[in-house]
Amino acid sequence: MQSSEVEPNAEAQKALDHGADSSLQRRLVTLHVVMVALGTSIGMGLWLGSGKCLATGGPASLFLGYFLASTIVWALSQSIGEMAVIYPIPSAFVQWTNHFVDPALGFTLGWSYWMLYATGLVNGVQGLVTVLSYWIDSVPVIAVLVMMFVLSLLVNLAPVTLFGNLEIFFSSIKFLWIFIVIITSVVITSGAAPVGDSIGFRYWTTYGFINGFKGFLSVLPTTIFTFAGSESAALTVSELRNPRKAVPKAVRSIWVRLAVFYILGSIAVTITVDPVSEGLFGNEGSGASPFVIAFQNAGLPGLSHSMNFIILISVVSCSLIGSFGGARTAVGLAQIGMAPKICQKADSKGRPWPSIALIMIVGGSLTFLNLNHSGLEVFGWFSNIAALFTLFGWGMISFSHIRFRRAWATQGRTVEELPWASSTYPFCAYWALFWCIAIIAVQFYLSVWPLHEKSSAKTFFVNFVSIIFVIVLYTGAKLWFRGSFLVDLKTVDLDKERRFYASTSDETGQNSGEKPKSRLLEACLQSYRIACGAVKS
Template sequence: MNKLAGATASTSEKMDKSVNPPTEWPTDVDHGAETDLHRMLSTRHITMIALGSSIGMGLWLGSGTSLGNGGPAAIFIGYILSGTMIWAVSHSIGELAVMYPLPSAFTQWASMFVDPAAGFALGWGYWFYYWITIANELQGVVTVLNFWTDKLPIAAWITLMWLVIVFINVWAVRLFGEVEVASSSIKFGWIIVVIISLIVVSAGGAPNHDAIGFRYWNAYPFTKGFKGFLTVMPTCIFAMSGSENCALVAAETENPSKSVPKAVGSIWLRLSLFYILGSLVVTISVDPKDVNLFGASGVNASPFVIAYRNAGLEPLAHMMNAVIFISVVSTGSIAAYAGSRTLMGLAHLRKAPKIFGKADKVGRPVAGLVMTLIVGGGLAFLNVTNDSATIFTWFSSLTSLVTLFGWSMICLSHLRMRHAWKVQGRSVAELPWKSWTYPYGAIWALAWCIILIIVEFYLSLFPLGKPTTAKNFFANYITVVAMIVIYIGAKIYYRGPMWVDASTIDLDALRRFYTKPDEEAPREKGVKGNIKNVIGFLFN
């Protein structure tokens, strides 16, 4: 179990051959598998889970608060900027996850390449993020179900949906993977329907025959000025957070060298469809001042649902709400999965109790699952006595800050890994997969993460439409305060310099070696072949 903490002497000697690699690597050298986890997930699982992680309450409901606070232009620009960031982060993940497919991924990468204290703070910060996400998605379920009925008490809805998430995660890992593939396929297929149908609605093709066009862009592109635009960014980051979970899934994937690059290579198209085009069609079909938007004074509905209802397409409004329901339950389930694996990685690094580093005979880290589900489920009951939009704002601010810290550490780990690779005299040709965006992609995302953390500090001090109070500040920025405190405590414990000495990093102890590059399946030619290839690219 503790092999992840370091390689044995004999293994290290064997790995020293990596400077001048042989023709084929031995197939038994796979430190990413030296845990109780089982490699039961395939390329389609890792790709669809990466997608499913980022399609939840942030897109379907959070777009309502962003549209009201920022306006059409603000939300569109916000998603474009956030999309470039996660695209760059995904490429950093690609290089690292193929070579180091570890249970808690970014936590272990940060500990290896940056600093053990940074890895400690990142790991526990991400665990906080995951159970906050569970709570946020559960309270989102209440908002969604209230569209149909408010007869059942909020606590009953939360409990029922929490049990669904528990069931998905305590069953076999492969069942979890299949559930997420199915739900992500539904989300992906539906967003295509949404984009096409809302374009038709905006053009006046709906039963109400109202040709909206760019009416709202012309009337108020930015509803509350530059500050309103800034308030959109945390929600955009929160909406796109979760795509990095493909790094965690790599530890339970049959062949990371094949699965991870495919997920990274296609994520730009999916994010473009989901967020950039999705946000655009919302801005041309929904009035930012609609009182029914989530966060406004009406029924707190999704802007997508409002678009269909205002257009007189009531059946599509109900179908949209059903897809939102599937999305939030799916995202909550992924958060439980990721939280338990993060605790496992922390335990292997001796940064968490040993019990969290163990899994049962079918590969479930039971202790980590129980802890994550209990804390996340318990926190969701805050929604019983508070306004759902207020709780969403708190949680999205907290999770977006952890996400920014996580993305920045992933990019920094990538830069540091390449630096160590160069310092130790290794060739870039030895990397099993190389990102063409290096180093500019990692630098771009890292710089924007730092800028947006500063922006959120400003918004926490001077919130939009609220007074400057200690309560407002800590409600929105407590994550950063907690991370700083955790980092300082860990730094005092671990001591040492600010950075790990690049020349002393063991680049092989936790590395997975591959016998040869994976061969891609031949692509069929002709019209029929092109259609099959496109479908395979989108859904596999």
């Protein structure tokens, strides 16, 4: 008899599954985590950052940068999926690093990611200012700042289901719109738009790699910033009713957003927008998204205004995810004694008030940097900060997965005992780890020898401050925690903070570690057996 597809009641699920509990509540369902995974990828990085990449590196560099970043994120999702199912805990990868790698690195990763989420509010405000500038000549930045702050605060103080439902709404709109963008881009480049002739791959031929190989390298940090937050879905698992069902579905959906949003999306930009357009975000004195420029130049004002509105929704969505992620990261840090104990507290509705207050105060204060600097300048600062923090985080997620699997094998446990196992291990874990290290090295090179700038201490500090922050934080944490550089895998408690599920099979009746079988295929096979007389009807 087939199991029901309806999500079980949260309390009933707790009666079946146990472990890995916190003061947060399991109010989110499968659709929430899938939409958060989709929604985090469609934000300011894609709509605006692609313009900066196009202007700096050219069409070929933009496409290759997004393709490489896509492979890293796909590999990373495999590690996150496996770890999140068995250890669905607040702050997720922070606690995984603390448990399987080193407490000092866990502390460093936790507060680095917390800073990443805090700076997300800054870029959110700047994104809104840039978007609104398309309609308003002089945008009151302080008003936008207050509006974003209040909105983020209200959503975080509401029950977590409101956050989840908002992400379903926002992600659905963004997901549908990307198809409109791709189809319209084909129409524009073929010369069928009201204004303009056939473009094809003209810009690839004319510009290709702007600034050569160094231009391509300069694109990589921005592409990583575009994908920053794709791991945020892991922070929702502690509030999921059934991680074993929801997380694998989110992992299996990753190829959709990578292929459609970034691979096809990057091609759409390169075949419709001239890299040297004066109004392009990324060029001097610029402000508009490349997608908005494409529609505007093609004589499609209705679509250009609609596109700008979609960007506004995307920026708000990603800012909300940032404040949500920052609060949950603080909860997880408090749970392992790396943040004040008060941050661990939540009310009867599962809202971590102290952690929410902390992220809103710091993030809100940082947003005042928008008042005295240009949008492109602020975007450059914080995209570099976000990219390096993200690379450090992704690297630690991959390394934690490698260490977890080694500990699992060292203590005599088998892959079949995992509630869900990635079939791509160890290739994906090592692939993501290698590229995280490589791109950090690239950013160091660009910080010392920047593109179109003279080397200076100021430029180095602005571009590489994230890693400096990480090194200082790790040094202080290591002096405090002491001990060996890596935890002993033989003594790691593999059942600490673990979620124990009611059975070793998931809702589709498959054993852990196996690929889910199609029910339609199984029914066809059964009919074939009956027809052949293999079994009695």
